[in-house]
Amino acid sequence: MGSGNGELLNLTLKVWRQKNSKAKGSFETHQLKGISTDMSFLEMFDVLNEKLISENKEAIAFDHDCREGICGMCSMYINGRPHGPKHAVTTCQLHMRSFKNGDTIIVEPWRSIAFPVIKDLAVDRGAFDRIIASGGYVSVNTGNAQDANNILIPKTAADESFSAAACIACGACVAACKNGSAMLFVSAKVSQLALLPQGQVERKERVLKMVQQMDEEGFGNCTNTGACEAECPKEISLENIARLNREMIGASLT
Amino acid sequence: MSQGFLKSSIGKKTVMALTGIFLISFLVVHCFINSLIFFNDGGLTFNTGANFMAHNWLIRAGELVLFAGLILHIIQALILTIENRKARPIGYEMVNGNANSSWYSRSMGLLGTLLLIFLIIHLTHFWVKSRFTGLPGEDANGHENLYAVMQTTFTMLWVVVVYTLAMVSLAYHLLHGFQSAFQTLGLNHKKYTPLIKNIGVAFSIIIPFIFALMPILMYAGVIK
Numbered sequence: 001m002g003s004g005n006g007e008l009l010n011l012t013l014k015v016w017r018q019k020n021s022k023a024k025g026s027f028e029t030h031q032l033k034g035i036s037t038d039m040s041f042l043e044m045f046d047v048l049n050e051k052l053i054s055e056n057k058e059a060i061a062f063d064h065d066c067r068e069g070i071c072g073m074c075s076m077y078i079n080g081r082p083h084g085p086k087h088a089v090t091t092c093q094l095h096m097r098s099f100k101n102g103d104t105i106i107v108e109p110w111r112s113i114a115f116p117v118i119k120d121l122a123v124d125r126g127a128f129d130r131i132i133a134s135g136g137y138v139s140v141n142t143g144n145a146q147d148a149n150n151i152l153i154p155k156t157a158a159d160e161s162f163s164a165a166a167c168i169a170c171g172a173c174v175a176a177c178k179n180g181s182a183m184l185f186v187s188a189k190v191s192q193l194a195l196l197p198q199g200q201v202e203r204k205e206r207v208l209k210m211v212q213q214m215d216e217e218g219f220g221n222c223t224n225t226g227a228c229e230a231e232c233p234k235e236i237s238l239e240n241i242a243r244l245n246r247e248m249i250g251a252s253l254t
Numbered sequence: 255m256s257q258g259f260l261k262s263s264i265g266k267k268t269v270m271a272l273t274g275i276f277l278i279s280f281l282v283v284h285c286f287i288n289s290l291i292f293f294n295d296g297g298l299t300f301n302t303g304a305n306f307m308a309h310n311w312l313i314r315a316g317e318l319v320l321f322a323g324l325i326l327h328i329i330q331a332l333i334l335t336i337e338n339r340k341a342r343p344i345g346y347e348m349v350n351g352n353a354n355s356s357w358y359s360r361s362m363g364l365l366g367t368l369l370l371i372f373l374i375i376h377l378t379h380f381w382v383k384s385r386f387t388g389l390p391g392e393d394a395n396g397h398e399n400l401y402a403v404m405q406t407t408f409t410m411l412w413v414v415v416v417y418t419l420a421m422v423s424l425a426y427h428l429l430h431g432f433q434s435a436f437q438t439l440g441l442n443h444k445k446y447t448p449l450i451k452n453i454g455v456a457f458s459i460i461i462p463f464i465f466a467l468m469p470i471l472m473y474a475g476v477i478k
Contacts, residue, residue, distance in 0.1 A: 014347070016347075027347065077346060079348060079350060080346065080348040080349045080350030080351075080353070081350050081353055081354065085353075106347055106348045108346055108347055108348075111342050111344055111345060111346055112341060112342055113340065113341055113342065113343055114341070176354055178338070178351065178355075178360050179338035179341055179342075180338065180341030180342040181263075181338075181341070183263075208258075211262055211263065211264055212258070212262065214263070215262055215263050218340065218341055219263075219341055220263075220337060220338035220340075220341030220342070221263040221266060221267055221334045221337055221338055222263070222267060222438075223267075223334075223338075223359070223360075223362060223434070224359065224430070224433075224434040224437045224438065225354075225355040225356070225359040225360055225430075226354070226355050226359065227351070227354040227355040227360075230353070230354035230355065231354050238437065239442055241437065242437050242440050242441070242442030243440065243442070244264070244440075245264055245267070245268075245437070245438055245439065245440035246439075246440025246441075246442075247440075248259075248262070248264040248265075248440075249259075249264070249268060249439070249440055250440075252258070252259035252262075252265070
């Protein structure tokens with residue numbers, strides 16, 4: 001497989017197993033032999049699942065889709081960190097070369113009251129969808145699309161908005177935060193629209209509604225530890241949280 | 255301001271930030287007045303300052319606001335902590351917090367609790383005596399002799415140790431709290447945020463250091 005150094009790893013995997021959202025889960029230990037360092041973390045899980053299926057056991061449920069680091073579906077909490085030990089990568093882009101032969105790897109689902117476990121490592125991130133639905137949209141004119149260059153946008157605003165829009169809503173910020181706060185996610189979604197002329201119509205209403213929805217979902221309160229920014233696979237900046245605070249205070253005062 | 259704001263997570267954090275900054279401003283005044291002992295003139299200058307603080311009506315009114323601010327800071331912190339605990343009912347088997355954040359930014363509640371315990375001891379040592387149970391006579395200028403209380407209190411080694419450790423807690427509490435307050439208030443700017451952070455670090459080291467010097471130097475007999 002691939003052109004790596006051909007090293008094969010023997011690993012001990014401690015994986016969270018949980019039948020459904022109501023069941024009480026527990027850890028299950030698996031021994032894996034001959035794992036290629038070229039494999040992605042999810043491919044390693046594929047190998048394990050094939051083994052489980054061949055043994056007539058139930059495969060481990062985990063979320064994944066694009067496996068290119070852009071969809072935001074993969075969501076494993078690996079050895080005490082969301083998306084594992086590497087900076088700015090999603091679980092699917094994490095490779096087994098980041099681990100050593102003989103390692104024990106603990107894999108847990110995102111832990112948040114707002115992200116109930118569906119099964120094993122898959123959690124329901126519908127709370128994020130409900131936050132977006134509450135205000136993460138813009139009004140658009142009907143009829144023909146207007147010329148894109150009609151609306152002038154400063155380069156710096158476009159760049160900042162774009163970097164906020166890079167958020168893939170994976171939920172690693174919530175998983176990393178000791179308070180289970182969703183502020184980095186909400187701040188990215190509020191920022192990407194607040195920075196653009198198209199986002200001005202619902203600007204005040206948006207931040208009020210999205211923060212209200214965030215609170216109602218049960219996410220914790222931000223204490224500015226910066227864990228979210230450090231663990232974000234898309235390197236969403238804490239500056240967005242400051243902007244969210246500013247938008248919220250401004251919208252509430254006026 | 256709408257009532258909804260103060261009930262929102264960001265509103266509660268805003269209260270933490272504003273009361274925090276207010277308490278920081280108090281530290282400046284407290285540190286300045288207490289630093290008058292460094293004149294090493296048997297406390298004459300210090301007692302003059304303390305006397306002014308004790309009998310100026312504006313300062314006394316400010317003292318009430320200070321206690322209100324402190325209590326608000328504590329209550330809001332408790333509410334936020336309880337909410338934050340609820341946000342993760344099932345914890346992780348393994349957490350590598352040091353990989354993504356500083357231990358003191360994650361330990362504000364613990365540091366704050368240590369500071370509260372210190373504050374109770376500290377208020378018993380000085381504030382209760384100065385306001386209620388009375389001070390031991392007057393100095394050469396005819397001012398109430400709060401300095402004499404300092405002298406006797408800081409002859410006890412355990413007091414010096416507790417005060418010094420409390421100032422270490424204060425330093426770490428401020429190290430996170432100072433810049434965090436500005437972030438919460440949304441005061442973030444490419445040009446000024448690095449400056450705020452640097453001032454925060456300097457403040458967090460200098461103020462607790464000056465405070466810690468007081469019991470240490472009095473115990474050591476450098477300040478008489």
